Amino acid sequence: xxxxxxxxSWVICxxxxxxxxxxxxxxxxxxxxxxxxQFPKQSLMLMATxxxxxxxxxxxxxxxxKFLINHASLTLSTLTxxxxxxxxxxxxxxxxxxxxxxAFFGQGTRLTVV
Amino acid sequence: DAKTTQPTSMDCxxxxxxxLPCNHSTISGNEYVYWYRQxxxxxxxxxxxxxxxxxxxxxxxLIITEDRKSSTLILPHATLRDTAVYYCIVLWVPRDDKIxxxxxxxxxxxx
Numbered sequence: 001x002x003x004x005x006x007x008x009s010w011v012i013c014x015x016x017x018x019x020x021x022x023x024x025x026x027x028x029x030x031x032x033x034x035x036x037x038q039f040p041k042q043s044l045m046l047m048a049t050x051x052x053x054x055x056x057x058x059x060x061x062x063x064x065x066k067f068l069i070n071h072a073s074l075t076l077s078t079l080t081x082x083x084x085x086x087x088x089x090x091x092x093x094x095x096x097x098x099x100x101x102x103a104f105f106g107q108g109t110r111l112t113v114v
Numbered sequence: 115d116a117k118t119t120q121p122t123s124m125d126c127x128x129x130x131x132x133x134l135p136c137n138h139s140t141i142s143g144n145e146y147v148y149w150y151r152q153x154x155x156x157x158x159x160x161x162x163x164x165x166x167x168x169x170x171x172x173x174x175x176l177i178i179t180e181d182r183k184s185s186t187l188i189l190p191h192a193t194l195r196d197t198a199v200y201y202c203i204v205l206w207v208p209r210d211d212k213i214x215x216x217x218x219x220x221x222x223x224x225x
Contacts, residue, residue, distance in 0.1 A: 006157075034212050043201075044158070044215040093157045095213070102148070103213055105157035 136202030
């Protein structure tokens with residue numbers, strides 16, 4: 001089946017710095033990708049919809065200036081957590097779909113801000 | 115998308131069939147039932163989906179009631195590796211829309 005790959009799998013950064021997470025669709029083109037965040041023992045929470053060639057659409061309560069999303073090509077979307085703080089520590093997951101049947105999810109990126 | 119209701123958690127003995135129920139009483143005629151699972155510290159994995167007929171693949175079977183208001187995911191011979199959170203989701207197909215996850219069912223496979 002189709003594969004979605006995230007990089008890095010885990011990252012530790014200092015408070016106040018920015019971190020970029022990449023999401024790639026490896027064998028299909030995705031005009032739309034989605035970014036989720038998951039805190040321990042909770043479900044996935046949708047953060048934003050990443051649209052190729054246009055601005056991302058953010059869910060209510062998600063700060064667009066803090067979580068910058070760029071979808072510059074049909075196979076790559078990036079999420080940049082700017083000025084990270086310890087409360088941003090979480091598991092970030094992306095997904096993409098060929099638009100027909102199932103969505104495919106990346107393996108996730110565990111961000112720890114110290 | 116229609117809302118789904120699932121039990122918070124379930125236990126199943128290794129080697130037995132795991133039957134995970136899902137209620138989706140407000141499902142509309144064009145919406146499919148999807149099942150995903152999330153093993154700890156991994157991204158969700160697609161399992162199966164269906165519209166009205168029962169479906170089977172190499173991972174599981176999906177039984178949808180005739181009125182489509184509920185469904186059951188069946189893992190025929192559960193193994194310890196099936197321990198995960200299972201999400202039942204109702205979606206339009208073809209889809210390019212977002213998936214909103216509920217709380218799912220935490221399935222524990224017991225040795």
